[in-house]
Amino acid sequence: VISIREVAKRSGVSPSTVSRVLSGSARVDDSTRKRVEDVIRETGYRPNINAQSLRSRSGQLVGLVVPDTHETFATLIHYAEAEAYRMGHALIVGNPQGDPEKERHLIADLLSRNVDAIIFSRVSDASHVADTFRGRRVPIVAIDRGIETEDVPSVQLNNVAAGRMVAELFLKGGHSDVAVVMGPQNIRLARERTQGFLETLAAEGIRVPAHHRFEGPFEFQAGVEAAQRLLRQDDLPTAIWAQCDPVGAGLIREFHAAGVRVPEEVSIVGMDDTAIALMVYPRLTTVHQPLDEICRRAFGLIRTQIEADHDPAESHDPVHLRIEPSLIMRESYRDLTE
Amino acid sequence: VISIREVAKRSGVSPSTVSRVLSGSARVDDSTRKRVEDVIRETGYRPNINAQSLRSRSGQLVGLVVPDTHETFATLIHYAEAEAYRMGHALIVGNPQGDPEKERHLIADLLSRNVDAIIFSRVSDASHVADTFRGRRVPIVAIDRGIETEDVPSVQLNNVAAGRMVAELFLKGGHSDVAVVMGPQNIRLARERTQGFLETLAAEGIRVPAHHRFEGPFEFQAGVEAAQRLLRQDDLPTAIWAQCDPVGAGLIREFHAAGVRVPEEVSIVGMDDTAIALMVYPRLTTVHQPLDEICRRAFGLIRTQIEADHDPAESHDPVHLRIEPSLIMRESYRDLTE
DNA sequence: TTGAAAGCGCTAACAC
DNA sequence: GTGTTAGCGCTTTCAA
Numbered sequence: 001v002i003s004i005r006e007v008a009k010r011s012g013v014s015p016s017t018v019s020r021v022l023s024g025s026a027r028v029d030d031s032t033r034k035r036v037e038d039v040i041r042e043t044g045y046r047p048n049i050n051a052q053s054l055r056s057r058s059g060q061l062v063g064l065v066v067p068d069t070h071e072t073f074a075t076l077i078h079y080a081e082a083e084a085y086r087m088g089h090a091l092i093v094g095n096p097q098g099d100p101e102k103e104r105h106l107i108a109d110l111l112s113r114n115v116d117a118i119i120f121s122r123v124s125d126a127s128h129v130a131d132t133f134r135g136r137r138v139p140i141v142a143i144d145r146g147i148e149t150e151d152v153p154s155v156q157l158n159n160v161a162a163g164r165m166v167a168e169l170f171l172k173g174g175h176s177d178v179a180v181v182m183g184p185q186n187i188r189l190a191r192e193r194t195q196g197f198l199e200t201l202a203a204e205g206i207r208v209p210a211h212h213r214f215e216g217p218f219e220f221q222a223g224v225e226a227a228q229r230l231l232r233q234d235d236l237p238t239a240i241w242a243q244c245d246p247v248g249a250g251l252i253r254e255f256h257a258a259g260v261r262v263p264e265e266v267s268i269v270g271m272d273d274t275a276i277a278l279m280v281y282p283r284l285t286t287v288h289q290p291l292d293e294i295c296r297r298a299f300g301l302i303r304t305q306i307e308a309d310h311d312p313a314e315s316h317d318p319v320h321l322r323i324e325p326s327l328i329m330r331e332s333y334r335d336l337t338e
Numbered sequence: 339v340i341s342i343r344e345v346a347k348r349s350g351v352s353p354s355t356v357s358r359v360l361s362g363s364a365r366v367d368d369s370t371r372k373r374v375e376d377v378i379r380e381t382g383y384r385p386n387i388n389a390q391s392l393r394s395r396s397g398q399l400v401g402l403v404v405p406d407t408h409e410t411f412a413t414l415i416h417y418a419e420a421e422a423y424r425m426g427h428a429l430i431v432g433n434p435q436g437d438p439e440k441e442r443h444l445i446a447d448l449l450s451r452n453v454d455a456i457i458f459s460r461v462s463d464a465s466h467v468a469d470t471f472r473g474r475r476v477p478i479v480a481i482d483r484g485i486e487t488e489d490v491p492s493v494q495l496n497n498v499a500a501g502r503m504v505a506e507l508f509l510k511g512g513h514s515d516v517a518v519v520m521g522p523q524n525i526r527l528a529r530e531r532t533q534g535f536l537e538t539l540a541a542e543g544i545r546v547p548a549h550h551r552f553e554g555p556f557e558f559q560a561g562v563e564a565a566q567r568l569l570r571q572d573d574l575p576t577a578i579w580a581q582c583d584p585v586g587a588g589l590i591r592e593f594h595a596a597g598v599r600v601p602e603e604v605s606i607v608g609m610d611d612t613a614i615a616l617m618v619y620p621r622l623t624t625v626h627q628p629l630d631e632i633c634r635r636a637f638g639l640i641r642t643q644i645e646a647d648h649d650p651a652e653s654h655d656p657v658h659l660r661i662e663p664s665l666i667m668r669e670s671y672r673d674l675t676e
Numbered sequence: 677t678t679g680a681a682a683g684c685g686c687t688a689a690c691a692c
Numbered sequence: 693g694t695g696t697t698a699g700c701g702c703t704t705t706c707a708a
Contacts, residue, residue, distance in 0.1 A: 003684090003685055003686085004685060004686060004687095005685080005686095013694075013695085014694065014695045014696075015685085015686075015687085015695090016686095016687075016688080016694075016695065016696080017693085017694060017695075019686070019687055019688090020687095020693090020694085022686095023687085025687095025688095026693085026694095027693065028693070028694085029693055029694085032693080032694080046446055046449065046450040047450060047685080047686070048392070048450055048452070048684085048685050048686070049447070049450045049451045050388045050391040050392045050397060050451060050452055050684090050685080050686095051392050051684075051685035051686040051687090051700090052685080052686060052687080053388040053686095053700095054386070054388045054389050054392055054684090054685080054686075054700050054701065054702090055685085055686050055687050055688085055699085055700055056686085056687075056700090057700080059388060069412045069413065069415060069416040071409070071412070073412075074407045074409070074411075074412035074415070075407065077407060077412070077415065077431060078407040078433065081431055081432065081433050082433070082435070085432075085440065085443075085444075090430045090432070090447055090448075090451070091430060091431055091432070092428045092429060092430055092431075093415060093419055093429055093430075093431045094419065094423075094428070094429070095416065095419050095420070097420070102423065105423075106423075108384055109387070109428055110428075111384065112384045112385060112386055112387045113387045113388060113428070114386070114388055220613070220616065220617050246617070249617050250617070253617060253618070253619045256619050257619055275558070276614070276617065278558065279558050279584070279587050279588070279591060279614065279617075279618075280591070280617075280618075281591045281594050281595055341700090341701055341702085342701060342702060342703095343701080343702095351678075351679085352678070352679045352680075353679090353701085353702075353703090354678075354679065354680080354702095354703075354704080355677085355678060355679075357702070357703055357704085358677095358678085358703095360702095361703085363703095364677085364678095365677065366677070366678085367677055367678085370677080370678085385701080385702070386700085386701050386702070388700090388701080388702095389684090389700075389701035389702040389703090390701080390702060390703080391684095391702095392684050392685065392686090392700090392701080392702075393683085393684050393701085393702050393703050393704085394684085394702085394703075395684080
């Protein structure tokens with residue numbers, strides 16, 4: 001483990017010159033540069049990032065805080081890692097696991113590491129998190145499941161539009177007897193999906209009766225249970241929207257087990273367009289959430305904030321980006337009018 | 339953003355005393371300690387981890403390098419994050435995405451951050467990675483898909499045993515006409531699974547003919563394609579082993595689409611016991627890979643290595659732990675003798 | 677029990 | 693174009 005002083009000594013220059021070669025920030029004589037570069041290559045020297053961070057107050061680090069590790073978040077991690085790498089940063093991943101104490105720790109830890117930005121999804125106690133950040137000039141972006149405060153930039157799917165698209169599909173397809181399996185309604189994005197869905201139907205005079213509304217976690221099992229309750233009721237709807245794909249998969253599986261044919265007897269539409277949608281039979285018609293784009297835009301905001309930080313005059317109100325979903329037609333849905 | 343000097347000033351002591359209070363390493367007068375702690379609380383002071391790392395040469399950091407973000411690895415990230423947090427460390431996640439250049443960068447970056455340990459799965463060019471580490475005293479653990487060199491500690495599933503267990507199940511169940519959908523045979527863990535499976539069958543005089551052996555990526559689609567080819571051949575085996583669950587799910591889906599009943603006409607067994615195994619119908623009989631235990635043991639090795647480092651006399655040969663799999667019976671398998 | 681001083685590895689003024 | 697100096701925030705001798 002060799003230091004910049006050692007490299008300087010071996011190439012007969014001062015540490016500052018080595019530093020200049022490394023950063024390319026200042027003019028260095030060609031022959032000197034060459035000599036230094038040779039030594040760097042020979043010795044395999046790598047600057048100590050902790051020392052750099054201490055000086056520069058930038059940890060070359062991006063923090064990502066996710067609420068769980070379901071597929072959506074695994075995908076998020078995937079894209080975030082790629083984006084972070086592209087900007088020469090490392091990615092720290094933290095998962096509060098629903099523990100506000102851990103969440104506070106994680107964020108405090110990120111801050112004391114001089115992260116250059118924090119991306120997070122649904123943090124449990126929005127106000128407190130905002131407090132932690134107040135006064136800190138760390139770019140933050142809320143992604144996917146936004147927090148409730150509006151003073152932090154965010155990038156999210158247009159969840160209202162997602163609900164609307166499914167409702168419009170049902171309307172156009174002649175489905176007037178529909179059901180919905182909602183995500184937890186204390187999560188904002190689930191509320192928005194529900195709102196877009198129900199309001200669009202209501203505008204055409206279609207109501208979803210209480211016994212056709214189900215609420216549960218974003219998990220396969222929630223779909224299974226909704227299907228079971230639906231089957232017991234014996235006035236099956238002709239179309240069901242599940243607010244995430246695993247729930248849609250649960251519906252399909254349980255209907256299959258009960259001998260109810262999809263989509264002949266009941267159409268099922270999912271949400272998010274995750275891998276599971278392609279694995280069920282029939283494959284799930286669903287709404288695509290472009291996580292790659294969401295991530296890219298989030299890092300775009302981060303870069304903007306970092307630049308604005310260099311030039312504090314340029315501080316704007318927080319930006320809130322809405323990414324548009326799109327409908328993916330597969331085999332689990334059919335029009336009644338066909 | 340307040341420094342230790344500021345805290346010292348406000349509590350009327352020297353920085354060293356604040357440091358002592360923080361670390362609890364030395365005796366501090368109770369009244370002094372109290373005063374310092376009060377100031378820390380009031381100011382919300384947090385030590386700068388970069389500065390600490392620079393002094394102590396420990397980044398309070400664990401690096402995790404994974405080859406992709408399939409469910410297995412998402413789960414790995416989940417457990418690793420939890421373990422890292424338990425030992426007061428942050429987790430940096432890197433994904434080389436098959437690019438040796440990026441892989442080298444990632445590892446070099448981790449090293450220059452003074453990570454306390456690196457956990458990695460299948461790195462593309464084992465020898466080169468080993469080189470990077472030579473001379474560095476950073477604890478390393480290979481996990482899941484081991485690298486080919488033996489000079490680095492590892493924690494892996496006993497993949498040979500996994501193959502053997504499935505073979506024994508088939509033998510006991512009276513299946514003599516079997517097929518296998520193997521993972522990429524250039525990956526060691528896939529080779530080991532195959533070996534355990536075929537050798538156990540062979541010992542009882544059962545051969546798996548070439549047209550009943552398929553090789554493909556660890557993906558759903560590989561199962562779909564294997565099923566399609568099997569269906570074209572029209573001498574269907576009575577049992578098939580898929581070397582990961584998504585492949586098993588692909589088989590089930592395609593057989594379902596073709597009207598072949600599982601398990602009545604053909605039994606299917608998966609591998610790894612991931613979430614997908616519970617989502618298919620019938621649910622997948624599979625072999626459980628205890629990723630939680632694997633992760634726990636990996637961090638155990640890390641702690642051992644860190645301690646051994648403090649006391650260099652204690653350096654042993656690298657440990658290679660094998661974790662035992664277990665069979666999970668569900669509905670996609672049935673005995674022929676029933 | 678506490679403080680002063682030195683230094684971890686690096687960069688950025690400031691000289692020359 | 694290059695070297696010298698100082699200091700980022702912290703911990704750790706060493707003295708007192």
